[in-house]
Amino acid sequence: MIKIPSQLMYGPSAQNSLTIEGCSVIEQCFRTTEEKGMMFLEEHVLLFVLQGSVSLILGTRTYTVGKNEMTLLKKATVVQYEKRGDSDGGHIYYGMMFSIKDDLIKSFLATTEKITPKGTDGETRAGVHTMTECLITFAASLSPYFQNSSEVYPGQLSLKMKEMLYHLGIGNHSIYQQLMQLHQPARIGxxxxxxxxxxxxxxxxxxxxxxxxxxxxxxxxxxxxxxxxxxxxxxxxxxxxxxxxxxxxxxxxxxxxxxxxxxxxxxxxxxxxxxxxxxxxxxxx
CATH class of the missing domain: 1.10.10.60 (Homeodomain-like)
Structure with a gap:
């Protein structure tokens, strides 16, 4: 079982990553026909799939996130996964995982005007959302940061995370609302x-x-x-x-x-x- 994000950032199979105000972004790009495993989420994780697909099993729920789709996975859950490379693109799987902490959401809400959503919420299936063109372009704009992370200032990365939240609020309001509610969990038995x-x-x-x-x-x-x-x-x-x-x-x-x-x-x-x-x-x- 892989602990996310710590083992993907600091473990023996560490991958390209960025740290932003205690949050992290992990880039996963590899050639595979199929990769299976289990992961334990140490933080809330927003998963972008940019090439290939991943099937996820959470308890009794099973769903697949395809190219240019995303899903929100909640903290302290165990998820079984099966990643597949794009058969039309050299069996490449490419995705990004954003760990989301309370402080980022609180800071964003404290400094941001009310966002008015436009269009549909982008949900295609239960738990799976279509990425807007703005989000796809945003993800592409992060790629150079992974290659030269030592040359990137924390302020730049903070702005990029806020840019992502703006894109979600405007074009994918359903998943944005889920994110905004994470820092104030309801009192549960x-x-x-x-x-x-x-x-x-x-x-x-x-x-x-x-x-x-x-x-x-x-x-x-x-x-x-x-x-x-x-x-x-x-x-x-x-x-x-x-x-x-x-x-x-x-x-x-x-x-x-x-x-x-x-x-x-x-x-x-x-x-x-x-x-x-x-x-x-x-x-x-």
């Missing part, structure tokens, strides 16, 4: 949040943010519902789920480990044995 995300490698602070609470408020509300601290509840719930998967599936132990948010096999095996009395492999046998 603690039970709903932890049941949905306990298998994802999220921190307690991220769960608090997703629920629309401060960390201290989230911990207090969690104790009121479950009567144990959230970290202890998540650990026990993951281990119970791991036992169930060992009994009812043929998945390799390593797949079960990583699908439940555990970071490494040795840690998973040790705490599984502490909780269930046997190592995962011995338990399955």
């Amino acid at each position: 603690v039970r709903h949040i932890v049941e949905e995300y306990y298998t994802s490698p999220v921190t307690i602070a991220e769960l608090a943010h997703l629920s629309g609470r401060s960390l201290s408020s989230f911990k207090r509300d969690f104790l009121a519902v479950y009567n144990i601290p959230p970290a202890e509840w998540i650990r026990k719930r993951r281990l119970e789920k791991a036992r169930e998967m060992l009994e009812t599936t043929n998945l390799p132990v390593s797949d079960i480990c990583f699908s439940l948010g555990f970071e490494n096999m040795s840690h998973f095996s040790r705490i599984f044995k502490e909780y269930h009395g046997k190592t995962p492999s011995f338990y399955r046998n």
